[in-house]
Each structure stands twice: as C-alpha cells, then as structure tokens.
Amino acid sequence: MNFKTDRPIYLQVIDDIKGRMLSGELKVGQKLPSTRDLAKVYQINPNTASRVYREMEHEGLCFTQRGTGTYVTEDEQIWKKLRSDMAEDTLKDFCQRMSAMGFTEEETVELIRHQYRKI
Amino acid sequence: MNFKTDRPIYLQVIDDIKGRMLSGELKVGQKLPSTRDLAKVYQINPNTASRVYREMEHEGLCFTQRGTGTYVTEDEQIWKKLRSDMAEDTLKDFCQRMSAMGFTEEETVELIRHQYRKI
Amino acid sequence: MNFKTDRPIYLQVIDDIKGRMLSGELKVGQKLPSTRDLAKVYQINPNTASRVYREMEHEGLCFTQRGTGTYVTEDEQIWKKLRSDMAEDTLKDFCQRMSAMGFTEEETVELIRHQYRKI
Amino acid sequence: MNFKTDRPIYLQVIDDIKGRMLSGELKVGQKLPSTRDLAKVYQINPNTASRVYREMEHEGLCFTQRGTGTYVTEDEQIWKKLRSDMAEDTLKDFCQRMSAMGFTEEETVELIRHQYRKI
DNA sequence: GTGGTCTAGACCACT
DNA sequence: GTGGTCTAGACCACC
Numbered sequence: 001m002n003f004k005t006d007r008p009i010y011l012q013v014i015d016d017i018k019g020r021m022l023s024g025e026l027k028v029g030q031k032l033p034s035t036r037d038l039a040k041v042y043q044i045n046p047n048t049a050s051r052v053y054r055e056m057e058h059e060g061l062c063f064t065q066r067g068t069g070t071y072v073t074e075d076e077q078i079w080k081k082l083r084s085d086m087a088e089d090t091l092k093d094f095c096q097r098m099s100a101m102g103f104t105e106e107e108t109v110e111l112i113r114h115q116y117r118k119i
Numbered sequence: 120m121n122f123k124t125d126r127p128i129y130l131q132v133i134d135d136i137k138g139r140m141l142s143g144e145l146k147v148g149q150k151l152p153s154t155r156d157l158a159k160v161y162q163i164n165p166n167t168a169s170r171v172y173r174e175m176e177h178e179g180l181c182f183t184q185r186g187t188g189t190y191v192t193e194d195e196q197i198w199k200k201l202r203s204d205m206a207e208d209t210l211k212d213f214c215q216r217m218s219a220m221g222f223t224e225e226e227t228v229e230l231i232r233h234q235y236r237k238i
Numbered sequence: 239m240n241f242k243t244d245r246p247i248y249l250q251v252i253d254d255i256k257g258r259m260l261s262g263e264l265k266v267g268q269k270l271p272s273t274r275d276l277a278k279v280y281q282i283n284p285n286t287a288s289r290v291y292r293e294m295e296h297e298g299l300c301f302t303q304r305g306t307g308t309y310v311t312e313d314e315q316i317w318k319k320l321r322s323d324m325a326e327d328t329l330k331d332f333c334q335r336m337s338a339m340g341f342t343e344e345e346t347v348e349l350i351r352h353q354y355r356k357i
Numbered sequence: 358m359n360f361k362t363d364r365p366i367y368l369q370v371i372d373d374i375k376g377r378m379l380s381g382e383l384k385v386g387q388k389l390p391s392t393r394d395l396a397k398v399y400q401i402n403p404n405t406a407s408r409v410y411r412e413m414e415h416e417g418l419c420f421t422q423r424g425t426g427t428y429v430t431e432d433e434q435i436w437k438k439l440r441s442d443m444a445e446d447t448l449k450d451f452c453q454r455m456s457a458m459g460f461t462e463e464e465t466v467e468l469i470r471h472q473y474r475k476i
Numbered sequence: 477g478t479g480g481t482c483t484a485g486a487c488c489a490c491t
Numbered sequence: 492g493t494g495g496t497c498t499a500g501a502c503c504a505c506c
Binding site: 034050053054065066067 | 492493495
C-alpha cells in the first residue's frame with residue numbers, strides 16, 4: 001500500500017480496512033491478521049499495527065480475544081454506522097467534484113444511471 | 120500539496136492543475152505561474168515543474184509564448200475532453216465505491232439528490 | 239509514585255491524575271504538565287506519558303491544544319461522571335471490607351459519623 | 358498476589374493474611390500453611406515467608422507449636438484489636454477519600470445505606 | 477516549547 | 492502463537 005505523507009499511517013491503514021469491511025472482503029466475526037502479519041502486509045512496524053487494532057477496537061470495529069487474535073465486530077449498529085459514515089464521505093466528495101466541474105443535479109443523476117448500467 | 124509515493128510527482132501536479140481548471144480557478148487563456156514559481160508553490164524541483172508544463176502542452180492543456188510565459192489552452196475541444204475524462208473517472212470511482220458498499224442505483228440517486236440540495 | 243505490577247503503568251498514572259482532579263488539586267481548564275514533564279515526575283518513558291494523555295483525552299478527561307499543551311476538561315458532564323464513578327468504586331470497596339469484617343449497616347454508619355467529626 | 362514496590366513484601370503479605378482473618382477465611386485456632394507452602398502460594402522467598410510468621414507471632418496474631426505448625430491466635434483481645442485497627446484504617450481512608458471528593462457526612466451516610474442494601 | 481507519530485527491540489500474560 | 496505494554500530515540504508539525 002502507498003501512504004500519503006499528510007496523514008498518520010495508522011489512520012490510512014484503518015481506512016483501508018474499513019473499505020475491505022464494506023466491500024465484503026472482511027466479514028462479520030472474521031479473524032483479522034495478527035498484528036505481526038498486518039505489519040508485514042502493510043510494511044509497517046508491529047507497534048503501529050498494534051495501534052491500528054487498538055484504535056479500531058476503540059471505535060468498536062473489532063474485538064480481541066486474548067491469546068487467539070483480533071476479530072471483526074459482530075455489532076450490527078457499528079456496521080450500520082460505518083456504512084453510513086463511509087457513504088456520506090464518498091457522497092460529499094463526489095457531489096463537490098461534480099458540482100465544481102459544473103454538472104447540475106439532473107446531469108449528475110443521468111450520468112450515475114448510465115454508469116451503474118455498465119457495472 | 121501532499122504527494123503519494125506510488126505515482127510520479129509531475130503527474131500528481133498535473134492532476135491537481137486539471138482540477139483547478141475544471142473548478143474554474145484557472146480560466147481560458149489565463150497565464151500560468153512561471154516554472155520557478157510553480158516549483159516553489161508545489162515545493163518540487165524546477166526540472167519537475169518544467170516537465171509538468173511540457174507534458175501539459177503535449178496534451179494540449181496549455182501553450183507557451185516565447186518570452187512571456189505559459190497560458191491555459193483556449194481550445195474548446197480540449198476543455199470538453201478534459202471535462203468528460205475527469206467526469207468519467209470521478210463517476211467510475213464513485214459508482215464502484217457505492218456499489219461495493221451495497222447501494223443500489225436508486226438508493227445512490229436518492230442520496231445524490233439529497234446531497235445536492237445541501238450544497 | 240510506586241506502581242503495582244499487575245496493572246499497566248499508564249492506567250495507574252491515569253487513576254492518580256483522576257484522584258488529583260477530584261481532590262481539587264487539578265481544576266477545570268488547568269494546564270497539565272507537558273508529556274516530558276509528566277514522564278519525569280512519574281519516572282516513566284515520554285511515550286508512556288503521551289499515552290496517558292491520549293487515553294485521557296479519549297475518555298474526555300482532557301483536551302489538547304496543538305503546540306501549547308494539554309488541559310483539564312471543562313465539560314461538566316465528564317466531571318460528574320468521574321465523580322460518581324470514583325465514588326461508586328470507593329463505596330463498593332469500603333462496604334465490602336466493612337461487611338467482611340462483620341460490621342452491620344448501622345455500626346458502619348455510626349463509625350462514619352464518628353470519623354467525619356474528626357476531620 | 359501483586360506487590361507494590363515501596364513496601365516490604367513481608368508486610369504486604371501480613372496485611373493480606375490479616376484481611377483473610379477478618380473476612381472469616383482464616384478462623385480461630387486454624388492451622389496456617391507451612392512456611393514452604395506460604396512461600397509457594399505468595400511466590401516469595403522461604404526466608405521471607407518465615408519472617409511473615411515471626412512478625413505475626415510477635416504481634417500475637419499466631420502461635421507456633423513445635424513440630425506441628427503455626428496456628429491462628431485464639432486470644433480474643435488480639436482479634437478485637439485487629440478488627441478495630443483494620444476498621445479504623447479502612448474508615449480513615451474512606452472518609453478522607455469521600456471528603457476529598459466533596460461528599461458531606463450526610464451524603465456519604467446516605468450512599469452507604471444505599472450500597473449496603475445492594476450487598 | 478508543545479503533542480503526535482513512527483521505528484526498533486524487548487518482555488509479559490494468555491491460549 | 493496471540494495481543495499488550497514499555498523503553499529508547501528519532502523526526503515532524505504547530506505555536
């Protein structure tokens with residue numbers, strides 16, 4: 001993964017994991033990589049990897065079982081919140097861009113419909 | 120500006136300038152900063168700044184007047200292409216994200232309308 | 239300060255600071271020691287001191303101003319919660335001890351009254 | 358058991374045993390563990406375990422029967438003193454804490470009654 | 477000066 | 492093997 005320089009690495013890793021959760025790559029209750037493996041995958045220090053899980057646990061995104069590992073949360077509320085937060089960010093950014101490019105609401109909607117049919 | 124590490128800086132600068140052109144910050148025929156100033160603004164090497172304009176000129180995004188400077192293109196076709204290319208990228212990325220999060224076409228359109236009314 | 243071995247240092251430091259907050263030694267909005275000073279006072283690593291403030295901020299017990307320092311929270315709700323939590327812990331522990339020693343409710347109350355008059 | 362670093366271990370062990378005596382876990386005339394077993398239980402040096410009983414015997418808390426072992430005292434006066442000393446310490450500490458947190462005598466009494474009803 | 481982050485390497489407790 | 496903590500020392504951005 002390639003990190004930007006203006007944002008803490010641990011936050012960028014968290015964002016990436018959140019994306020994998022929402023895309024379905026990581027599912028409810030699934031075991032996450034060990035901190036050491038996470039460190040290898042993202043090429044970061046094990047301590048930083050540890051912080052990733054610590055902060056995520058703090059947000060309720062995962063939970064840990066001593067001695068066995070870290071797991072994706074099973075709390076539905078958290079999943080809902082994650083999904084809506086992520087969607088809001090994506091939406092805001094998108095509408096700002098389209099608006100800045102001069103597209104009206106109707107034009108944008110039309111393009112969306114067109115694009116969706118391609119997927 | 121913050122650069123990623125996985126993409127040539129000059130391309131990231133060009134993307135940024137394209138954005139400023141589409142947002143209206145940079146207008147038709149407007150004078151662009153000198154390569155030296157560009158280097159200062161983006162905190163990049165003057166050679167890199169030079170390459171930025173060379174590549175942009177190659178794409179038709181700007182033109183150089185010997186002795187006076189570099190100016191934003193006045194070619195309408197280029198502007199149209201820029202606008203549609205940029206929109207397509209933005210659209211693709213957006214629809215993929217929303218789709219990955221499990222939003223249907225109708226849900227997305229509804230959210231777009233809602234968001235547009237906030238802007 | 240003397241640390242127990244069965245509890246993370248940073249939590250023991252937090253407990254100590256909470257006590258100082260409730261005893262009035264640390265007041266609303268007051269500047270806390272810099273992380274480096276905190277490290278010296280408690281003879282811990284600056285990183286551990288940093289973690290103390292990070293966790294405390296997370297609990298809403300303090301807030302940081304970039305470049306200037308860390309300050310005791312001004313949120314009344316947090317203060318109320320801190321006070322009630324601390325009181326509950328103290329109470330539980332006390333009543334369990336007295337009960338274990340065989341003192342009845344009335345005997346304990348009588349002893350409390352007697353002790354309060356000495357203070 | 359977890360020891361603090363600022364107080365001799367043998368004193369901390371004695372405090373712990375006193376607590377077990379008052380809580381009824383250790384009763385009048387009951388046989389105490391051998392010094393070897395005591396050392397194992399508390400994970401301390403056998404010499405330290407030996408000192409524990411020596412000091413306790415000096416306080417009259419236990420007595421030794423050559424060849425058979427060490428036993429909890431049967432002296433009622435000692436038990437009374439132990440009970441009142443322990444209670445006094447507990448009381449002092451408790452009232453100081455509550456007072457420091459700003460609770461009045463009446464508030465404290467009210468909370469005690471409330472807590473006792475939970476036990 | 478302040479806090480924030482990152483790396484490196486160590487030790488611990490739990491399973 | 493797992494995560495959790497701690498120390499050491501470094502660099503950064505902000506004020």
